[in-house]
Amino acid sequence: MVSSKDVARAANVSQSTVSRAYREDGNIDPITRQRVREVARQLGYFPNFSARSLRNNQSHIIGLMLSDPNNAFFASLTKRIEEHVTQMGYRVLLTYNDENAKKERNCLESLISSQAEGILTMPVSKENEDMYRTMHNNGICAVQLLRRVYPNMNTVVVDDELGGYIATKYLLEQGHRRIIITEYKFNQLLPAKTLGYQRACEEYGIDPEPGILNLPFDTNQDGIIAGAIAGLGATAIISSTIPITMATLKACNSMGMKLPDDLSVLAYDDSEWLDILGISAITHPMKEIGDNMVDVLFRNIEARRKREQLSAENISVKPYLLLRKSVRRL
Amino acid sequence: MVSSKDVARAANVSQSTVSRAYREDGNIDPITRQRVREVARQLGYFPNFSARSLRNNQSHIIGLMLSDPNNAFFASLTKRIEEHVTQMGYRVLLTYNDENAKKERNCLESLISSQAEGILTMPVSKENEDMYRTMHNNGICAVQLLRRVYPNMNTVVVDDELGGYIATKYLLEQGHRRIIITEYKFNQLLPAKTLGYQRACEEYGIDPEPGILNLPFDTNQDGIIAGAIAGLGATAIISSTIPITMATLKACNSMGMKLPDDLSVLAYDDSEWLDILGISAITHPMKEIGDNMVDVLFRNIEARRKREQLSAENISVKPYLLLRKSVRRL
DNA sequence: TTGTAAGCGTTATCAC
DNA sequence: GTGATAACGCTTACAA
Numbered sequence: 001m002v003s004s005k006d007v008a009r010a011a012n013v014s015q016s017t018v019s020r021a022y023r024e025d026g027n028i029d030p031i032t033r034q035r036v037r038e039v040a041r042q043l044g045y046f047p048n049f050s051a052r053s054l055r056n057n058q059s060h061i062i063g064l065m066l067s068d069p070n071n072a073f074f075a076s077l078t079k080r081i082e083e084h085v086t087q088m089g090y091r092v093l094l095t096y097n098d099e100n101a102k103k104e105r106n107c108l109e110s111l112i113s114s115q116a117e118g119i120l121t122m123p124v125s126k127e128n129e130d131m132y133r134t135m136h137n138n139g140i141c142a143v144q145l146l147r148r149v150y151p152n153m154n155t156v157v158v159d160d161e162l163g164g165y166i167a168t169k170y171l172l173e174q175g176h177r178r179i180i181i182t183e184y185k186f187n188q189l190l191p192a193k194t195l196g197y198q199r200a201c202e203e204y205g206i207d208p209e210p211g212i213l214n215l216p217f218d219t220n221q222d223g224i225i226a227g228a229i230a231g232l233g234a235t236a237i238i239s240s241t242i243p244i245t246m247a248t249l250k251a252c253n254s255m256g257m258k259l260p261d262d263l264s265v266l267a268y269d270d271s272e273w274l275d276i277l278g279i280s281a282i283t284h285p286m287k288e289i290g291d292n293m294v295d296v297l298f299r300n301i302e303a304r305r306k307r308e309q310l311s312a313e314n315i316s317v318k319p320y321l322l323l324r325k326s327v328r329r330l
Numbered sequence: 331m332v333s334s335k336d337v338a339r340a341a342n343v344s345q346s347t348v349s350r351a352y353r354e355d356g357n358i359d360p361i362t363r364q365r366v367r368e369v370a371r372q373l374g375y376f377p378n379f380s381a382r383s384l385r386n387n388q389s390h391i392i393g394l395m396l397s398d399p400n401n402a403f404f405a406s407l408t409k410r411i412e413e414h415v416t417q418m419g420y421r422v423l424l425t426y427n428d429e430n431a432k433k434e435r436n437c438l439e440s441l442i443s444s445q446a447e448g449i450l451t452m453p454v455s456k457e458n459e460d461m462y463r464t465m466h467n468n469g470i471c472a473v474q475l476l477r478r479v480y481p482n483m484n485t486v487v488v489d490d491e492l493g494g495y496i497a498t499k500y501l502l503e504q505g506h507r508r509i510i511i512t513e514y515k516f517n518q519l520l521p522a523k524t525l526g527y528q529r530a531c532e533e534y535g536i537d538p539e540p541g542i543l544n545l546p547f548d549t550n551q552d553g554i555i556a557g558a559i560a561g562l563g564a565t566a567i568i569s570s571t572i573p574i575t576m577a578t579l580k581a582c583n584s585m586g587m588k589l590p591d592d593l594s595v596l597a598y599d600d601s602e603w604l605d606i607l608g609i610s611a612i613t614h615p616m617k618e619i620g621d622n623m624v625d626v627l628f629r630n631i632e633a634r635r636k637r638e639q640l641s642a643e644n645i646s647v648k649p650y651l652l653l654r655k656s657v658r659r660l
Numbered sequence: 661t662t663g664t665a666a667g668c669g670t671t672a673t674c675a676c
Numbered sequence: 677g678t679g680a681t682a683a684c685g686c687t688t689a690c691a692a
Contacts, residue, residue: 001387001445001468001685002468003684003686004685004686005685013662013663014662014663014664015663015664015685015686016662016663016664016665016686016687016688017661017662017663018686019685019686019687019688020661020662020687023687027661027662028661028662029661029662032661032662044464044468046439046442046443046464047443047685047686048384048443048445048684048685048686049380049443049444049445049686050379050380050381050383050384050389050444050445050684050685050686051380051384051668051684051685051686051687052685052686052687053380053668053686054378054380054381054667054668054669054670054684054685054686055667055668055685055686055687055688056668056686056687057331057668059380064424072402072405075402075405078424079426082424082425082426083426086425086436091423091425091440091444092423092424092425093421093422093423093424094394094408094412094422094423094424095421095422096409096412096413106416109376110421112376113376113377113378113379114379114380114421115331115378115379115380134374134376137374138331138332138374246602246603246606249606250605250606253606271603272576273576273601273603275580276576276579276580276583276607277606277607331669333668333669333670334669334670335669343678344678344679344680345670345679345680346670346671346672346678346679346680346681347677347678347679349669349670349671349672350671350677353671357677357678358677358678359677359678362677362678377669377670378668378669378670379670380668380669380670381668381669381670381671381684382669382670382671383670383684384668384669384670384671384683384684384685384686385669385670385671385672385683385684386670386684387684661692662691662692663690663691663692664689664690664691664692665688665689665690665691666687666688666689666690667686667687667688668685668686668687669684670683670684671682671683671684672681672682672683673680673681673682673683674679674680674681674682675678675679675680675681676677676678676679676680
C-alpha cells in the first residue's frame, strides 16, 4: 500500500503536507493541494483509515447489529440506515446476533474492538448488559431498535402495544370473536403486541387467554398455527411478524382455507408481497423509523464530541392499519 | 478507552505481556495470561483493532458491495456471507452501489481506505476498472458476485444463460409460443438470461426478438409489463428478477388476469413468497453460491498471505427449475 | 504556508 | 517467560 510518505517523496513535500491535502481545514495552498492530490492519484494513494482512527480516536464506524435476517422488515431498514450513515461519512459494520445472547456478545466485542463510534442494536435479552455498560462508559453511543430491552438506552420503537390494539380492535369490530395472535416469547414478559391484543379483548369483554399462541423460533410454525386455528375454531388471526405471516399462509394453503372466506388474516409488519396478495396489514412509517434511528445516533455522537451529556431519547413511532381484503366482516 | 498500557499497569506487567496474553502463539506463562485477562476484564479492556490493523497490515475486514437492496435474493446471500466471514474471524463492511458507477467508486474508495483484505462485489459497469486494478495491485482480493463484468477477476455466478434456456424451453414444451422475457440492459450486451432465451427460441424456430422486454430500473414497471403482455398477446412471461416478478404480479392483478389460466408466469430467482403463491421459478442453490463466494475469497486471502499467486477462479453454479403451478399447458 | 516531531495502541525483534 | 523499543500511517502542536 502506498502511504502518505510515498506521496510526499514523489511530490517533494513533507508528509504532513500530504496529510493536509486530504483534510477540510488543512491550512494549505490550494495549488499545493492540487498538485499533491494529483501525484497521489497517480500513485494510487488512499488514506489509511486505521491510522486515522488510531490517531483521532474516531473510527467513523457505525455498528449495525440485527437479529433475524429472514425478516424482510429489517432488510428494508438496513438499506435506509446504510444510506444515511454513508451520507454522514461513516461506514457500516454489519453483524447478526441470531437472537442468541452468546453471539450478541461476540458481536458487541467485535464492535467495541472496531472502535465503533455508535451502534444500532436489536438486543437479544438482558444478558449482555455489562457489555452495553462498558460501551456506555467508553462513550460508544447506542440506540436499541424496535425493542426496548434497556430502559436507559436510546430507543426507537414501533408502538407495538398500539399496533396490537388497533389490529385486534379492527377484527373485533368486524365481528370476530375467536381471534388468534401469535408471538415469540423471549423473556418472561408478554410482547407488546399481545398486550395491545389483551387490552382490546378486555374492552369487548372477551377472554384473551385462549387466543395467544406462543411459537417456537424456527421449526414447524405452520403446523402449529394450523393446529391452533382448528383447535380454537378461530375466525381470524393476527400474524405477528413477516416470517409468521408466511407460516400462516402456508398453514392456510395446507388446510385448503381461502382468505378471507374461511379465515381472516391480518399481518403485523407489511411487505410488498402482502400488497400483491391482498392481505391487510399493520404497517409502519419505514422512512420515519429509519431516519429516527440514525438521527438519534448522530445526535448522540455529535453531543459526545462536544463533551455534552444527553439523556436517553425514547422515540415511539405509531403504526397504522392498511386495509386490503383479507379480513371478512362477520 | 482502556488500553493495554492501562492493563499492564494494573496487572504489574509490561505492555507487551498484555499483548501476548491476547494472541494465540504469544509465548506466555498460562498463569500470567490468566491473570492479565482477568485484570483486563475488570478494567473493560478490548484490543484496538485499528492499532492491530496498522501494525499487522491485516484489517480482518471484508467489504461487501451489493447493488439493489430491494432484491430479496441478495438479502438472503448477505446473511450467509456474514456468517461465514464472521466464522473466519473477519468483519463485514456493508456498502451499496445502487447500480450507480459514481457510488460504486465511493464504495471502493471507502473499502480501500478501510484496508479491506478482500471484497465481494457486484460491479456496476466497467467504469471503475482503474479502482479494481488499484485494489489488485495492493493485494486486495476481489470476487465478483453474480455478474461477470471483469474477465480476470474471481467470479461466482449463476449460469443465467442456462437458466434462461431452461425457463424458455419449459414454456415452449408446454406449448407456449408468445413468451415475454424481461431484462435490465446495463451495458450494450444482452443479459445472459436473454441469451438463453434466444437459444431456446431458435431451437424451436421462433423469432425471439418481439418477446424481449427491456425495463427501466425503477419506475412503472408493472404498467410497461401489462402493456407488453397485451401488445404481444403473450401467453407466458419470464420475470427476470424478484422485483420484476412483483411488478408482473401487480400487472396481472390490475388487468384482472388469473394465473395460470390467463397467463403463465415463470419467475427467475426464487423466494419463499413464490412458494406461497404457487409460482414456478428458476431457483439457485443458495448455499452453494454463498459458500463458494466466501471460499474463493479466503482461498485468495490465504494465498496472498503466503505470497502465492492464484489465477482467477471462475465458478458457475447451475440453476434449476422448480415447478409449482403458475404455468399452464396449452 | 510548510516542515519537524510526538504520539495514538498495537505487534515483533531483540535482549536478558 | 518477560521487558524494552521500534515501527505501522496518520494528525496536530509548534517552529520556522
